[in-house]
Structures are given as C-alpha cells and as structure tokens.
Amino acid sequence: MALSLQTTLHLDLPSRLSPKKEARLAADFEGRLAGIDEAGRGPWAGPVSVAAVILDHKALPRGLDDSKALAERDRERLYGEILASATVAVAFASPARIDELNIRAATLDAMARAARALETLPAACLVDGRDVPPGLPCPGQAVVKGDARMLCIAAASIVAKVARDRLMTRMDGIWPGYGFAAHKGYGTAAHALALARLGPCPLHRRSFRPVRARIEEASRDSA
Incomplete structure (x- = not known):
C-alpha cells in the first residue's frame, strides 16, 4: 500500500x-x-x-x-x-x-x-x-x-x-519527600501536602495550576 x-x-x-x-x-x-x-x-x-x-x-x-x-x-x-x-x-x-x-x-x-x-x-x-x-x-x-x-x-x-x-519510582530516590514512587506525580492529597510543605522540585510542571498556585503563594509570602 x-x-x-x-x-x-x-x-x-x-x-x-x-x-x-x-x-x-x-x-x-x-x-x-x-x-x-x-x-x-x-x-x-x-x-x-x-x-x-x-x-x-x-x-x-x-x-x-x-x-x-x-x-x-x-x-x-x-x-x-x-x-x-x-x-x-x-x-x-x-x-x-x-x-x-x-x-x-x-x-x-x-x-x-x-x-x-x-x-x-x-x-x-x-x-x-x-x-x-x-x-x-x-x-x-x-x-x-x-x-x-x-x-x-x-x-x-x-x-x-x-x-x-x-522512571517516577527512580525519581523518588532523587527527589525524596514527595511520594513519587506511590502516586507517580499525579495530584493526590499526599502530593498536595508535600507540595505545600516542600514547594516544587525540578520534576514539577510549573504551568500546571496547582504547581503554579504554590509558586505564586511562595512569592507572595516572601514579598
């Protein structure tokens, strides 16, 4: 064909x-x-x-x-x-x-x-x-x-x-504390709590609303 x-x-x-x-x-x-x-x-x-x-x-x-x-x-x-x-x-x-x-x-x-x-x-x-x-x-x-x-x-x-x-399981060892091995980066309650506590890491998609909101919140707190 x-x-x-x-x-x-x-x-x-x-x-x-x-x-x-x-x-x-x-x-x-x-x-x-x-x-x-x-x-x-x-x-x-x-x-x-x-x-x-x-x-x-x-x-x-x-x-x-x-x-x-x-x-x-x-x-x-x-x-x-x-x-x-x-x-x-x-x-x-x-x-x-x-x-x-x-x-x-x-x-x-x-x-x-x-x-x-x-x-x-x-x-x-x-x-x-x-x-x-x-x-x-x-x-x-x-x-x-x-x-x-x-x-x-x-x-x-x-x-x-x-x-x-x-890959996300391996990343859990490089960026501990976020629970990547468990939720694989999806927006779970545990991930939201970790993001609020630790802020975003280089694996986070900064254009995604929950991550962008955390970045904006941290910027307001530091102003």
Whole structure:
C-alpha cells in the first residue's frame, strides 16, 4: 500500500481488539503498522511517556489489553514480553518541554519522535486519541479509544505506562519527600501536602495550576 508522507489515513478499524483483523491490516502495510500511545498527561510532576510499537503478529504476547484494564503484575509481564517480541521505541516530554509548549503540543512532539526512533521505519501509524501528530515518518490515523480497539496501541499503552512508572519510582530516590514512587506525580492529597510543605522540585510542571498556585503563594509570602 503506497502512501505519501504525512497522509492522513481513513482505515476501517475494528471497534474492539481483534487479533485476526489487525493481522490482516498489518499485512497491508508489510507488517510495519505502528501503534502509538502515551502515559502521564495529567500528573503535576514528571514527564509524559510515549511508546511506539510494531507488533509481530506471529508472536503476540498473551493477554494484550489496554494498560488501564490490567493489573500491575500483568502490565509488568507484558512489558517484558512486548520488548522481547516487538519493535519498540520510547520518547519522553520533559516537564520543561511541557511548560514551554503546553501539554498537548509536547505530547504530540514526543509521539512523532517515538515513531521516528523505531528501528524499523513504520509504513503507517495508529495514534490513540483525536490528533495525528505532525512530524510522523509515515501516514497516520487518530483512533479514539484506540488502546481498547487496536493491539498495537494497547501494547504501546503498556510500554508507556510501565516506562513512566519505573522512571517516577527512580525519581523518588532523587527527589525524596514527595511520594513519587506511590502516586507517580499525579495530584493526590499526599502530593498536595508535600507540595505545600516542600514547594516544587525540578520534576514539577510549573504551568500546571496547582504547581503554579504554590509558586505564586511562595512569592507572595516572601514579598
């Protein structure tokens, strides 16, 4: 299927995960069909993690599903199996990049970077959500609720989630006191208390309202 760069695809995709239908679709693109998904758009701290995955449909990990539908132990198992059997790339949008661009633009930029970083150049990308990122190396299609419809996107959701969770657990040792290993940067009550007590650290997204409010409060107190 010969398509020019930056073409927007209009594929008829299944409404739920279907290994047989997806294998046939991947074959139309010579097996180079990539799924892209992100983790961590909502947290107050830490990067957005993006994964791009080209599955080998002859060696699919057992139990592939949307990362949100899986227990942590299953995500961890599948993460290892996906890395062992598929072509995978991960990109991050740092807190500074998020503050510079905004969360949507920074996420789309990381999606394009992840796709371009794949060892095998994809022939088409299916992207979870409503946007096709500019800068993809191939045609793309946005897929609403794609992680519950396409196995390649589900795999990307697992890789992005586990990669980010592991990173935030490591960051807990570098920036102790915030509880990053527990809440992964999300806006929990414990995180709010730590932010009020300690102020923001370099992992915090200063453009996000709760963090910005804490910075403004500290500035007023010191004036």
